[in-house]
Amino acid sequence: RKEVEQDPGPFNVPEGATVAFNCTYSNSASQSFFWYRQDCRKEPKLLMSVYSSGNEDGRFTAQLNRASQYISLLIRDSKLSDSATYLCVVTSGTYKYIFGTGTRLKVLA
Amino acid sequence: GAVVSQHPSWVICKSGTSVKIECRSLDFQATTMFWYRQFPKQSLMLMATSNEGSKATYEQGVEKDKFLINHASLTLSTLTVTSAHPEDSSFYICSSRLAGGPGELFFGEGSRLTVL
Numbered sequence: 001r002k003e004v005e006q007d008p009g010p011f012n013v014p015e016g017a018t019v020a021f022n023c024t025y026s027n028s029a030s031q032s033f034f035w036y037r038q039d040c041r042k043e044p045k046l047l048m049s050v051y052s053s054g055n056e057d058g059r060f061t062a063q064l065n066r067a068s069q070y071i072s073l074l075i076r077d078s079k080l081s082d083s084a085t086y087l088c089v090v091t092s093g094t095y096k097y098i099f100g101t102g103t104r105l106k107v108l109a
Numbered sequence: 110g111a112v113v114s115q116h117p118s119w120v121i122c123k124s125g126t127s128v129k130i131e132c133r134s135l136d137f138q139a140t141t142m143f144w145y146r147q148f149p150k151q152s153l154m155l156m157a158t159s160n161e162g163s164k165a166t167y168e169q170g171v172e173k174d175k176f177l178i179n180h181a182s183l184t185l186s187t188l189t190v191t192s193a194h195p196e197d198s199s200f201y202i203c204s205s206r207l208a209g210g211p212g213e214l215f216f217g218e219g220s221r222l223t224v225l
Contacts, residue, residue, distance in 0.1 A: 044216055097214060101151065
């Protein structure tokens with residue numbers, strides 16, 4: 001089993017739709033969780049950190065479920081500019097960053 | 110946020126030559142630098158972790174004699190791909206974090222290597 005798993009997609013959604021991604025992790029001792037966005041042929045950029053209580057940033061909401069060992073990302077009112085690959089990143093107890101394979105999102109006009 | 114600058118962005122070289130990629134932290138001291146490789150439509154794979162003033166720690170399956178990493182100062186880490194072959198063609202990205210991690214990773218812009 002991979003340490004961090006994501007559905008690769010692609011998720012094709014119309015503009016204005018709400019879309020959600022999940023990411024599961026295998027190490028129950030994982031400490032920090034992040035969602036990064038990566039555009040084609042570019043470096044990843046932090047979208048948001050994920051806190052235990054859940055957090056929201058505009059149209060984006062991230063949640064952590066430690067019992068089931070997954071994090072989620074919800075995007076409301078999708079924009080064309082949201083089209084990208086969303087990477088789930090989890091740190092292990094040794095401060096190692098583990099990347100998921102990413103979920104591709106395509107927002108269609 | 111902290112800024113990491115990577116150079117060059119693109120490099121094309123002949124098989125058998127060596128290529129050096131530089132990664133600089135511009136506004137913070139990067140005691141640790143992570144080097145990743147990403148093949149098309151795949152995730153980032155950690156190659157090695159470099160710590161300032163000490164030898165890098167390589168991930169399993171990464172040849173340390175082929176991918177030379179130097180982290181001689183708190184603001185500069187370099188990756189040299191020696192005797193490059195076409196299968197080394199990839200996107201190489203460095204990243205670092207502020208001291209006291211495991212906080213956010215700050216990435217360089219990436220270097221796309223094409224070996225002919």
